[in-house]
Amino acid sequence: MKTSTSLQPVPDDAWLDLIISILSVNNFPIEKTYAIANGLRDQGLFDPRQLACFSLADLSVRLNAGGYEHGDFMTGLFAERLAALGEWVRKQGVEACTHVLQGREAREIQNMLRRIKEIGPKVLSTFFVLRDIRCD
16 A cells, blocks of 8 residues: 555545545544554555454444544444445445546546445545545
């Protein structure tokens, strides 16, 4: 997985961008999420194959261990969101999901992500900004 030394997203790292987008809502600034990106990466949270295998309990523990300390309730809520994404990845396949996420078609990305529980307009907006994708 490619990374940059400044913890900024790299153009082909769609999974990092998506997870950062999911975790950077509800008063948890994107800058704070990027600051803990290495810890989240160490916990396997940017790897869709691993994400698809983690249980809800695993995700909560991994979020905390990765530095995402947002209180028990909120961390649990975000673990549920990641679990829903992991379930989607399991059903659709990593390659198919990655193909859509790495694409430049906003409508195709939106159609896929909006089917995943708890991924709404804020997550999509942030993802599109990080990926430099225009929405018409």
